Amino acid sequence: MTKPTTAPPHRKKLMHTWPLLTPTVGVLLLWAFVPLAMTLWFSFQRYNLVDPTISGFAGFNNYKFLLESPAFLLSIVNELVLVGAVLIITLVLGVAFAVLFDQEFFGRSVARLLVIAPFFVMPTVAALIWKNLLMDPVNGVFAFVARSLGFTPIDWFTNYPMAGVVMIVAWEWVPFATLILLTAMQSLDRQQVEAAKMDGARGPQILRYVILPHLARPMTIVLMMETIYLLAVFAEIFVTTSGGPGNATTTLTYLIYLRALVSFDVGGAAAGGVLAVILANIVALFLVRTVARNVDL
Amino acid sequence: MCTLELRNLRKVYSNVEVIKGVDLTIKDREFVVFVGPSGCGKSTLLRMIAGLEEISGGDFMIDGVRVNDVPPDKRGLAMVFQSYALYPHMTVAENMAFALRLAGVPKPERDERVMVAAKTLQLDALLERKPANLSGGQRQRVAIGRAIVRQPKAFLFDEPLSNLDAALRVQTRIEIAKLHNDLKSTMIYVTHDQVEAMTLADRIVVFNAGKIEQVGTPLELYHNPANLFVAGFIGSPKMNLIAAEVRSSDGRTSVLTLEGGSLFSVPKALVPGQKLTIGLRPEHIAVVAEGGMAGRVEVVEHLGNETIAYASIGAAQPLTVKLPSDSDVRIGEMLHFASRGQTASLFDEAGSAIMSPSA
CATH class of the missing domain: 3.40.50.300 (P-loop containing nucleotide triphosphate hydrolases)
Known part of the structure; x- marks a missing residue:
């Protein structure tokens, strides 16, 4: 059985894995580290697209200029408000829809498809539809409903711009939360719910003591995935408010865009990018801690 | 309460x-x-x-x-x-x-x-x-x-x-x-x-x-x-259920013809020609020298505490017999089986019990 010529299997394995890994690692290096390195490099350069004579090493001036500008602090607050509000709305509605669409009712599969559908609409299109068809203060559906009920229509993007953006982004992300949580609901042991009923639990108590603990882990996953994407929300702001009125809806992401492609200040935008990476990492750190707590159920 | x-x-x-x-x-x-x-x-x-x-x-x-x-x-x-x-x-x-x-x-x-x-x-x-x-x-x-x-x-x-x-x-x-x-x-x-x-x-x-x-x-x-x-359903191994027909009855005991041709007598008055099913528990069947149901042993299972033998008596299902563990039955052997005591159950064509003979 054992031939002395055959190499031990683990040694063979070691020899053969790294060539297989190389393409992935190489592509990752190209796609992630090269832009990051370039951003870091530009953030220490004086670099303006309008005036090529401005050049050379800038030291920390780009960072200093950014951190001292009032727009920067506001953009971080806006970013956190947007991400936080959308997360809360999507998780609450996601749990509600997951529980609701888990029930048996006529036309359930069609209803499930419809609740997932907004996820397939691209952000730009979603923002345009909401802006022009739904939230327009003159021609929008909301305005029509408000007027027919005797209320004054709300001019969302003038008076409540952040709420308007939050509504659109939340509408796009509720399907994602619903999808993940609905899948999780289907793995809930029905006998647990029945045991809780026998123990005297009614609807809200079953939700509190059986369903929510069961959904804790998928909820953290939704939280993490959404945060990654929400920190980069751009199209919805660009299409609806362009960061305004004033700076009311300028998030950090949008601020970087303004610096780079409106002011053409590549150095300042790169510094903003580096700060955004740091901010994202701080958020990620908190999230990973929450996940670590939840995973230990 | x-x-x-x-x-x-x-x-x-x-x-x-x-x-x-x-x-x-x-x-x-x-x-x-x-x-x-x-x-x-x-x-x-x-x-x-x-x-x-x-x-x-x-x-x-x-x-x-x-x-x-x-x-x-x-x-x-x-x-x-x-x-x-x-x-x-x-x-x-x-x-x-x-x-x-x-x-x-x-x-x-x-x-x-x-x-x-x-x-x-x-x-x-x-x-x-x-x-x-x-x-x-x-x-x-x-x-x-x-x-x-x-x-x-x-x-x-x-x-x-x-x-x-x-x-x-x-x-x-x-x-x-x-x-x-x-x-x-x-x-x-x-x-x-x-x-x-x-x-x-x-x-x-x-x-x-x-x-x-x-x-x-x-x-x-x-x-x-x-x-x-x-x-x-009750009992393990399952009760033997064999189709039978009443051959003769003298008012106290009746003789049944079992599926496969063996004769079996039960202490009960029955109508000759009546079709019924007889139920015999494997543990209530014993090997006898002659007479009773004759059958060839097809499978023997030695469970240690007991031995289960399956014998073909010409019926649709083999007859299951529970024997003592030291029993030396062999596959292919021709044996005679009889019910121990009066412990057969009888069921009519609809499947309901005819008051058991021992009752």
């Missing part, structure tokens, strides 16, 4: 009747086992008793009060589920105290009652563990503990041992029997395992296709099965 009364109970799922009118009275402190093949409706009936399934027709009474529309927690019954259904994020103690917590029982009393139940079930060392860190048998005990803590009027068990391995099943079975003896409360136990039914029950209810086939003590069912279904 807890008497459960089922009056013509029915369950209909979108035009399919799965429980076809069940009448049964379960006395206080009685251990009743519902047994039957998969899909016979025994679990559905238990869930109707628990209040987890709606009752489509008939009346269900607890201590004389109709409770058809009373929600599960108000019926005062506790259920042990097949999958245990423990709350995974709660510790053993929290699992057991959950019902009390919902009922608003103050914490000191809760802790005390949990402690008492935990001691009976030897769970006191595990109270702070989560279900994920328990073995199957321990989870089973927590599930039973959760039921005990509520001090219910009656316990409902839904196939509680089917997820345990064979050795643990026997041990837990003994524990449940002990528990019934200690708690002296009414218990209903659903299983498809006739050994569990025979060992645990005061009375067994045999179900088939949504109807009760027979109700009786384990020995009643064993000795006097009411029909072919019960005869085939």
